[in-house]
Amino acid sequence: MSSTIRIPDGFVEELKARIRPSDVIGRKVKLKKQGKEWVGLSPFTNEKSPSFYVNDQKRIFKDFSSGIGGDVISFVMETERLSFMEAVEKLAEEAGMQLPKATAQDEAAYDRMQRLRECCEAACTFFEDRLRAAEGSEARTYLEGRGLGAAAWARHRLGYAPDDWRTTIEHLKSRSFGMQEILDAGLAVQKEGGGEPYDRFRGRVIFPITDARGQVIAFGGRGLQPDAKPKYLNSNDTDLFHKGRVLYRYKAAREAFGDTDEGGLIVCEGYMDAIALAEAGFGHAVAPLGTALTEEQLSLLWRAGPEPVLCFDGDAAGLRAAYRSIERALPHLQPGRSLFFCLLSGGMDPDDLIRQSGPEAMRTALEHSLPLVEVLWRRERDAEAIDTPERQAGLETRLMSAAAMIQNGSVRAAYERDLKSRMRDYLWQRRQAKRAASGSGQRGEAAQKGAPQTSTPPMTRGLGLLVRAVESPHLIDIALETLSMATFPDPDVAAIRDVLISLPEADKGVDRGTIRDHLVSRGNTRAADLLETYPEIPEIAPDGPEEREWLIALEQYVAREESGPYGLAGAGDEVTSSPESWRRLHHEVSERKARAARLNEAAEQVDRD
Structure with missing residues (x-):
């Protein structure tokens, strides 16, 4: 939806008047008529006796088991993790109401964005069809080798872009999309200095990228040839799509998260990891699009749940990604809002681990996720040797500098106390270990004379x-x-x-x-x-x-x-x-x-x- 569109006075009330709450809510809650109200089990708690009520006359719902209540818009916001504007737009479409356009210019801009979305949707359907056609055999073999069958292709709308320079362009033209629309949707590339545009995605497995409402706005493509450059290719930034503001599978993950008791979404590094997690029962998995997490992406994560888990490969690159995420997150920490980290060993990613050891191994790894403060402490502790007073002072300086980035005063003070305590305990343990090692050496000399030995504590x-x-x-x-x-x-x-x-x-x-x-x-x-x-x-x-x-x-x-x-x-x-x-x-x-x-x-x- 265009950010320039303003909801005028009276539009929301008219929208709620046109929609019967029990119709919308009844799609997610099994309701039974009881007098003037509808009754069902709470969608927010695991209750056994119904305490969830919907009143169509008053146009409200009330869940007595959780205390949540409101109108049909707030219900959609709660259950689908949408913002107010996203929920209004979704319900307006259901009610057959066109969102207001303040000016002719706004209307033209909105219509153009809708055309670009329709162009992306047409391309997505085309790619899905090509995956199942004869020319998609290599792509099908690749996906099956990764443990993904036809049902998974459909769930994630996977596709194949033909290995040709203009096949996708010609198909979209046949669907009445102009060349400029195809370029603006990021599906074609214009040569520098002029010349005929050509397909952006060629000979690649296609992963559709959707917005928070589930509409296709861009694509990722994985090359099938060993020498494909780059191995993964995303759509360029467009009026619809900015890679730093979007997370792969975000809408599906938010919906799946609503059925869990987890603290937040799982964030992995790539498309295949997110899909592998979803297929293994971790439907609340998302992925950034080839870049380090941005502030906008962190905001999306925290909108879904207070404590997302960042799952990275446990190699040096994975640690660097975790450390970059810490830098992004520190200024925005709030009471009850943080990050956890699941760093896998052996250079494995979630897809590797699930295929090698099964979903339970992945669950075990997630259960051992580390809080942000622990990973921050390890980062600074291991940055350099701390064997002299000067280096110990350097450690304290680094720790306090990191804590100073936190804007919330109470969280900053808590981090300062926690990090100082960790440093004090760690240095004391080092001194104890050094004394023990020294004593062990003396006992070793005594052992040569027949004295008993004990191990270092x-x-x-x-x-x-x-x-x-x-x-x-x-x-x-x-x-x-x-x-x-x-x-x-x-x-x-x-x-x-x-x-x-x-x-x-x-x-x-x-x-x-x-x-x-x-x-x-x-x-x-x-x-x-x-x-x-x-x-x-x-x-x-x-x-x-x-x-x-x-x-x-x-x-x-x-x-x-x-x-x-x-x-x-x-x-x-x-x-x-x-x-x-x-x-x-x-x-x-x-x-x-x-x-x-x-x-x-x-x-x-x-x-x-």
Whole structure:
């Protein structure tokens, strides 16, 4: 729709008067007449008893299970993830109402855009037909080799552009489109200095690109010959299409996303990845069009869901793409609006992974997606060595410079605290590992004289969180279940946690000295030493932002698993599981509580002894 078209007063009311809400809503919700109203199950929640009502007389709907309500326009906006103007245009077409045109110039511009859309649609149908014709055999073989049969071709409207210079042009001319319209739609190329235009797409598998309403506005083409240059070719920018403002499969993905409980759309790198994900059951997958994500594309993603997952190849190029996305996203982060990253190992992309290991492997990789702050931290941590005070200062400067890009004050402050905490913990762990390595070397010399040897202790991830709870005991009260469920890879850190949660239930005070004495009484001197030597940490105030951040950081240990062959993390890295993984593990609460009770009994026995 032309951006110059203005909806005049009264048009929206006339539109709603012409449309019966139960007709539109009834296409998505099975409604049953009940008195003057229609009743059905909520499309927004998984309820079993109907609490969704539609009133045609009042022209409203109300969903009591979710609290959502409004008119037919707001229903279309909610269920199809459309903007107000997109929903009005869609319903106006259904009602047979022509959108108003303010001036003759506006009307001409609107009609021209409609002709370009019709030209693209005619080309799309032509390409679909050519794929199924004799000349499309090579393209069919390619698609079948990628696991896509005729049903998938139809679902994604895949096609084939004949390997000829003017076949598409001549077909479109036969459908009454002029040469200038074909050029303006991006389907033909005009030679420099004049000469006959020629087809832009030749000898390629065709992927139609649609706008937010699902109308074809451009195409992508994949060359079939090994030496095809370029391998992938997109339409040039036109009045209809700007590659930085569009996402491949966006409308279909928004509709599929409405049927999921995920946090956002999945963003992959190419057409085939998006199609492979959709065919494997991840219908909310989209792809940019050969460029790094733009601010406009991020805005589209956030309109669909608050926490999209960017899925890139886990190679150097994939990391660079992830880092570029961070730079784009940082200024626009808001409370409840961020990004997650799924970086696949082994140079694989989603299509490779699904074909090699199946959809469940892809699901596992997505469940191990990392939050933006974690990828940002790893980027700066690994940028250069941090083995001197000057380089450590450089790390802090880079981290704070990145946080300073965030325009929202509360999110910026939260990032500054989180990144400083990560840096402090990481540097302390490095010092501990260095001391342990030094001690191991001394023990190695002693071993030559017959002294026993012990292995170097592992990195003590999570220790800082527990020390904060020691310094701020109210955290134990509000997070006892989460502490019980948390999994810490270092057994001595886990031992500190075990004593930490047992003391309050035994009516014992919580401080470093008491916990250290319990650990020593059990013979765990290393755990006692870890606790005693950890730097002093300021107390966290109740009900403040630092308390919330501590709870979020602790929850990351609730679903701790070693990353499989498809995750970003390598040996010794920390994996942040998705909210879906956390929810699935909450059934362990009872078992963990029982364990806490047993620890309590053990602590009391130690006191008696």
